[in-house]
Amino acid sequence: MSAVLDRVEVNGVEIPMIFEEERVLPIASMQVVFRYSGSLADDGRPGLAKFSARMMNEGTRSLGSTGFAKALEERAISLSTHAGTETFVFELSSLKEQFGKGVELFTSLLEEPNLSDVSFKKVQATTVGSLMRKESDYDYQASILLKKLLFAGTPLANPADGTVEDIKSLKLDEVARFLKEHLVLHRAIVVIGGAMTLQEAKAYAKEALKPLVAGKSEPLPYYKASGAAKTKTEKRATEQAYIYFGAPFDMRVNDPQSYKAKVAAFILGSSGFGSRLMEEVRVKRGLAYSAYGRIVLNKSSSYFSGYLQTKLESQSEAEKVVREVIETFVKKGATQKELEDAKMFLLGSEPLRNETLSQRLGRAFNEYYKGLGLGYAKKQLELIEALTLEDLNSFIAAHPEILKLSFAVITNESEAPKTKSEK
Known part of the structure; x- marks a missing residue:
């Protein structure tokens, strides 16, 4: 069957849900997408959204990074987080028989992300190292330079990963605040499918998102590219x-x-x-x-x-x-x-x-x-x-x-x- 658009109610909030059933393989997958929560929402702190996504890949406070990764690996569950320009995305996939456990782990990640000083310093060090290597990646440098010309004075002019200085000056409480403001129900869209019924999909979505508060959303701004020809x-x-x-x-x-x-x-x-x-x-x-x-x-x-x-x-x-x-x-x-x-x-x-x-x-x-x-x-x-x-x-x-x-x-x-x- 082709994908359908439906809605699921979580904590009193109606959330758009895109669903497709497929039983050719015994697999299941889910994406939870948060609108206007990517690098455009860095709020003057370039690299904040992507850094926050990396922090969410550090597992839960209870299990830690290694323990959480082991819990996923033992059941061949894939769970990852990334931030784009406009969106902040969680991706979960597994065999259908393990999907319930995957949703449970996803829920625990939202409830108690591993926002510890140790994890913060680890992510900060690896991000700074990556950015330092990019200083000699001239394709990357030229692409950043072009964005500065086309979108000067807007968030799009900033490198989505930030600079070495941006990341070194980040604070853990800024990450915590970003996640609290952006991982909310009013920004969420669920994309789910596989060897399940629509009703099963709704149940998984409700379970996954139950830790989240309603929060608030806002319209995504539009930035016109410059025609200054510089x-x-x-x-x-x-x-x-x-x-x-x-x-x-x-x-x-x-x-x-x-x-x-x-x-x-x-x-x-x-x-x-x-x-x-x-x-x-x-x-x-x-x-x-x-x-x-x-x-x-x-x-x-x-x-x-x-x-x-x-x-x-x-x-x-x-x-x-x-x-x-x-x-x-x-x-x-x-x-x-x-x-x-x-x-x-x-x-x-x-x-x-x-x-x-x-x-x-x-x-x-x-x-x-x-x-x-x-x-x-x-x-x-x-x-x-x-x-x-x-x-x-x-x-x-x-x-x-x-x-x-x-x-x-x-x-x-x-x-x-x-x-x-x-x-």
């Missing part, structure tokens, strides 16, 4: 240039024409070999091993972005080619062959994206969360199949804002061509 260069000890670029894209996540954006992005840069950017940057000119571009549509932002790596001496030429490719695409649009190739891949690969229960539940959650309605993925395929070249090119021409490109570049201090650090 270039920012940072000098590092690197043997190649890391070029990240981006621009505003004027479309909201639930726009009925979003399927056209998917096709346009596929042709321009997200399809790998065969895309415009790859063909022009790598195949024809040999300027990079790969070149990529995509359109990002989130509830909190929408923008176009891409990246490539190139030789130091080719940096200026590569930037020029990227601008030319995107400008030509906006002015002249796609070709009939490009449209047909895009349709063939997008329609043909759909079964591979929905083979597992996890994939299908994830798709159903995205449809609900983005306000598209369950079943939108099937409708989107029908719209893509019927899309004409004229309609596609009219859509592409209607989005000249992607020409307002900003560039974030990490390059070598001694050999890089002379450019203004910021235009």
